[in-house]
Amino acid sequence: MxxxxxxxxxxxxxxxxxxxxxxxxxxxxxxxxxxxxxxxxxxxxxxxxxxxxxxxxxxxxxxxxxxxxxxxxxxxxxxxxxxxxxxxxxxxxxxxxxxxxxxxxxHPVAHDVLDSRCAGRTSQTRGWCDLPYAIPVLCAAATSSGIQALQQAVMALNAEGLPLHRAVAVLVATTDGRLPAVVRAGATMLTPRTAAVVHLPHDPHIRAHGLREPARLRPRTRQAAAQLASAVLAAAFAAWGQTLPDAPCPAPLSAAVPAL
Structure with a gap:
């Protein structure tokens, strides 16, 4: 989406x-x-x-x-x-x-960050975040355990000095209806620490068929997806300007020159 x-x-x-x-x-x-x-x-x-x-x-x-x-x-x-x-x-x-x-x-973000820190090496999470114009998108189920896992990931990212200010959190509802109070409280806590918190509503078609037929998604699901894309672009524009500069291209591998 x-x-x-x-x-x-x-x-x-x-x-x-x-x-x-x-x-x-x-x-x-x-x-x-x-x-x-x-x-x-x-x-x-x-x-x-x-x-x-x-x-x-x-x-x-x-x-x-x-x-x-x-x-x-x-x-x-x-x-x-x-x-x-x-x-x-x-x-x-x-x-x-x-x-x-x-x-x-x-890869599990919080475990990756903590394990790499204890081992004295660069984490995969940092490797992704350090790529040009990278916007981290952290997804979690909109449940008590889901919001707890997301909060732990956010604490790990913050402790490691990773760019939470341009991260977007996505809370994915598992059922219709009002979000649990613990999820709403967690979203309130995350809002000032991240670039945006986006709520993705429950969609039975995704649960049953995945994304094979995106045309059958609920209108509110497509609306939430558009909000997510807008949040990612807004985070990028806030970090690097309204018109993003060209991303650097990796240098090509040079052909081996045989020794004379």
């Missing part, structure tokens, strides 16, 4: 960094001829055409389409070793020529 909202701002891709058998993206993009991440060896030079042809296409009911880079092979295929370095995914998106990149990450 975020990709649908941001596609109007520029050519958009979702990069799926999760393991194939735990990700919904392969089933949501099934039936296309795209080669997927398996067609993009990490140890070989790639062209823009190769990267574009590997991406699946998503066409919403209205507005511009966007693309997805995921591992769409059969479930019994050998696991694909995915790189964990966020800079490598940034480089892949730069080769593909996209202007908006949405990284669907699966």
């Amino acid at each position: 975020l990709a649908t909202g941001l596609a109007a701002a520029g050519r958009t891709v979702v990069v799926d960094t999760g393991p194939r058998l735990s990700s919904p993206w392969p089933s949501w993009t099934a039936g296309q001829e795209a080669g997927g991440l398996a067609a993009l060896p990490a140890d070989q030079a790639l062209t823009r055409t190769q990267v574009q042809q590997a991406a699946a296409l998503q066409r919403p009911a209205a507005g511009p389409g966007w693309q997805v880079l995921t591992d769409g092979r059969d479930w019994h295929s050998p696991p694909l070793p995915l790189v964990s370095d966020p800079a490598a995914w940034y480089q892949l998106a730069a080769i593909g020529g996209w202007q908006v990149v949405i990284a669907d990450t699966t």
Whole structure:
């Protein structure tokens, strides 16, 4: 839904960094001829055409389409070793020529930050946040346990000095009706510490079918998705200006020169 909202701002891709058998993206993009991440060896030079042809296409009911880079092979295929370095995914998106990149990450933010701090190394979370014009989007269920996990993540990010001021929190309702009091209180606490707090209402179609048929989403769901995209753009504009400068392109690998 975020990709649908941001596609109007520029050519958009979702990069799926999760393991194939735990990700919904392969089933949501099934039936296309795209080669997927398996067609993009990490140890070989790639062209823009190769990267574009590997991406699946998503066409919403209205507005511009966007693309997805995921591992769409059969479930019994050998696991694909995915790189964990966020800079490598940034480089892949730069080769593909996209202007908006949405990284669907699966690592637990609070644990990642604390574990890396104790081990004296850079966390994946910091790696993502340090990429050019990165806006962290933290999602949690609008439940007591969900808001507690989100608050812990926010405390970990704050302790590590990560950019909470340009982070957007998303509270996803699990049922219709009024949000629990603990969730409303948590949202009130998060509002001054983040760029925005967005409420995503419960949508039975998503629970039953995922995002295979975005045209069947409730109008209020699509409205909330538009609010989320606006919040992300507003956070970027507040941090770097109304017209974002061109993002730096990673330097290409130079060809090896044989010794004489």
